[in-house]
Amino acid sequence: MSDLCELVDATDELSIREQCELLGVARSTLYYEGRPETAENLALMRRLDQLHLAHPTYGSRRLEALLEAEGTVVNRKRVVRLLQTMGIEAIHPRGHTSRPGLGHRIYPYLLKGLDINGPNQVWCSDITYIPLQAGFMYLVAVMDWWSRYVLAWEISNTMDSDFCIRAWERALGVSSRAPDIANTDQGSQFTSEAYLEAVESVGTEVSMDGRGRWMDNRFIERLWRSVKYEDVYLNDYLDGLELGRGLGRWFQEYNLIRPHQALGYATPGAWYQDPEAYGARPLKR
Secondary structure, eight states: OHHHHTTOOTTSSSOHHHHHHHHTOOHHHHHOOOOOOOHHHHHHHHHHHHHHHHOTTOOHHHHHHHHHHTTOOOOHHHHHHHHHHHTOOOSSSOOGGGOOOTTOOOOOOOOTTOBOOSTTSEEEEEEEEEEETTEEEEEEEEEETTTOOEEEEEEESSOSSHHHHHHHHHHHHHSSSOOSEEEEOSOHHHHSHHHHHHHHTTTOEEEEOOTTOGGGGHHHHHHHHHHIIIIIHHHOOSSHHHHHHHHHHHHHHHHHTSOBGGGTTBOHHHHHHSGGGGTOOOOBO
16 A cells, blocks of 8 residues: 555646545545554564564464563564564465565566576575664665675665665675676565666566565575674664664674685675685576
8 A cells, every 4th residue: 555655746737636546545544644663562573573583483373472471461463563564474474564565576486496606696685674772674685695795785764665776776886797686575675666677677687585485585584683683682773873883884794704604604705705716606597
């Protein structure tokens, strides 16, 4: 519904009423402004995020049971709503938040059996929820699949496609060339026409995870675990300004200083910037 509301143009020759009627949107929906979450809900969301990282297969019922075991009695409908707001889903058939937008295109998963042997062959992107002392934000990152190098990231207080496009464009500015393939989930941010146009306009093929298959984009899912446990939870950022500064420091260290076990304890930056030294080869399809 939010995608349809974005189509309403106050400068159009048609009135707001007429545009809403054509789109099938109630004017009350167009003018509605959501209320901020209460401090109690923010604390609950933070704990749900921690529990999800520890138990990624648990759905709302099991998460509700864990909360009750800790002494927090909460209605399951409330848990479901907060999980949807956060964009959090268990790694079994998924719920509402990863559904593509109305009429959006879905692409096949192109990485199965693909021999990825160098940088800029495949990039992956994803969005995660970030708790703050005074609210929450969303973080999107663009990562090189082979080297695990984070080319770009952006934060936003809304989970729309605009900040995903900004991250993609920043990644193109960092890289020597566009990737052969860009892989994401089927969320509405990545199935929007604006995002798909940004990707396909540079000659990159679009690949999308299968429904409920978090392993299809597993490397960036592991990145979220690292950034939250190593930075976000430790620093408990007050607001978006503090978060942006802190993430800037963390991603710099992640790319260039922090040894990566899967890379033989080299850094993602070393693999990305000197690929021949680490056995990079052309993409075979």
